[in-house]
Amino acid sequence: MGPADACVHLSSLGGQLWGRIGVARPYVRASLLHPHEGSLSVVAKDYLRAAFGVGDGIRHRAGGEVAVGVDVPLVVECR
Numbered sequence: 001m002g003p004a005d006a007c008v009h010l011s012s013l014g015g016q017l018w019g020r021i022g023v024a025r026p027y028v029r030a031s032l033l034h035p036h037e038g039s040l041s042v043v044a045k046d047y048l049r050a051a052f053g054v055g056d057g058i059r060h061r062a063g064g065e066v067a068v069g070v071d072v073p074l075v076v077e078c079r
């Protein structure tokens with residue numbers, strides 16, 4: 001299975017918190033991930049079961065995501 005034949009469905013559940021420092025908006029985000037991976041031919045044979053991750057040839061993965069960043073506006077409008 002190469003990249004051109006891959007099909008990935010990703011479910012995630014998490015949350016994000018924002019702050020405010022002047023016009024900047026710092027944030028921290030965390031989530032749990034559960035992707036299903038399979039070839040397009042496997043998905044085409046039984047797309048309904050593949051969509052729910054129970055089809056033959058579907059691989060399950062698990063992981064997490066953590067991010068820290070800041071949103072900074074480039075233009076600030078005065079109202």
